Amino acid sequence: MREAVARYLEQGSVIVATTARADDAIEPVHRDVAGINVLSDGEFVWSEDLAYYVRRYGARVPDKLLSRARAGAPPRLSPEATTAVAKRFAPPPPLP
Template identity: 40%
Template sequence: MGHFKDLPHGDSAEIGLADARGKLAEHLVAPVVGYLNAGSTLAAAAGHTFDELDPARPEIAPLAILTDGEWFWPSDLPYYVETYRVGVPEEFLRHAEASGWRPPQLSLQRLVEIAEEM
């Protein structure tokens, strides 16, 4: 989730970032951002992501993929949720809420297994 088609690291099958803007209810922003920021780093690369909706294109996050073991998201998704209230799938919201808005901390072994499955 969060691989919006108009991002450099996006997926052409996904919705555009501008189209996802304002889709998340205000009361869900803080818990969703907290959950996303607490995910385990599955992969990281040199470099940063930039705000694709701001003409000044400020640097917003290191380039990485985070996970909770079931869902995967780019490291810039928490910024877009907090800044633009971009929507996330309802299934993810139910999943995160059911876990008390705290993702499990995955072991290195589990992260290796997930990476191999990908």
């Protein structure tokens, strides 16, 4: 099941893109293990490196996300849906 969940996580729609990469937070000797884009399936939002932790360490995800992963690939979000997710989860802009 780990692999199916990791694949689901990797296939989410990109909400925030970056070229930054993460080192393994549990075993720092493993460097540059995953990207850190922010992804979503329209309901859940996660950092791209979560797939790495699921695969390598068996990191758990919420049961509802696990059920969605069992059902197949996440839906591709339209540009409008991507913007709506970003607005829901992004911090508000700083005050002037």
